[in-house]
Amino acid sequence: MWGRADSAVKLLGRNIPSILRMPKGADLKISRRLCIKPQEESQLQPKSRPLLRVPGHKPTDWEKRFLLWAGHFKKPEDIPETVSIETIRAAKTTLRVKFSYVMIALTILGCILMVIKGKQAVKRHESLTSMNLEKKAQWREEATQSASAKP
Secondary structure: OHHHHHHHHHHOHHHOOOOOOOOOOOOOOOOOOOOOOOHHHHHHOOOOOOOOOOOOEOOOHHHHHHHHHOOOOOOHHHOOOOEOHHHHHHHHHHHHHHHHHHHHHHHHHHHHHHHHHHHHHHHOOOOHHHHHHHHHHHHHHHHHHHHHHOO
C-alpha cells in the first residue's frame, strides 16, 4: 500500500507545495515534518539552559517560616544555610493543605453559625419576607408624606 502512495507522491511531486513535500530519502512512515523540527536542526542548536543545577537553595525569611510552620525543622537555628528546592516545595505544599483544611473548617463553622442564627430569628418570628414588607411599607409612607408635603 505504501509503495503505491509513494509512487503517486513521486509522480505528483512537482505539484505539491514545498511544505508538504517529503525530503529525499525519508521514510513515509516516520516522517513528522510538520510536527517536530528535523533532527539535523535540533542537533546544531546549543541548549540555552545549563544542564548542571545548583543542588541547594538559600531560603528567604518567608521560606524559613514555611519550613518551620510545615514542621520540617523545629527551630530557626536548625535550618541549614542551603536547602533543596524539593524541601521548600514540600513545605509549601504541606502549608497549602493545612490552609485548605483551616478554610474548610471555617466554612463549616460559618454554616453552623448561620443555621443557629436562622433558628433564633424564626423563634422571634423574623424572616426576610417580613423585613422586606416592613421596609416597603415604610418607603410607601415616606413617599406619600413627601407627595402630600410638595403641593
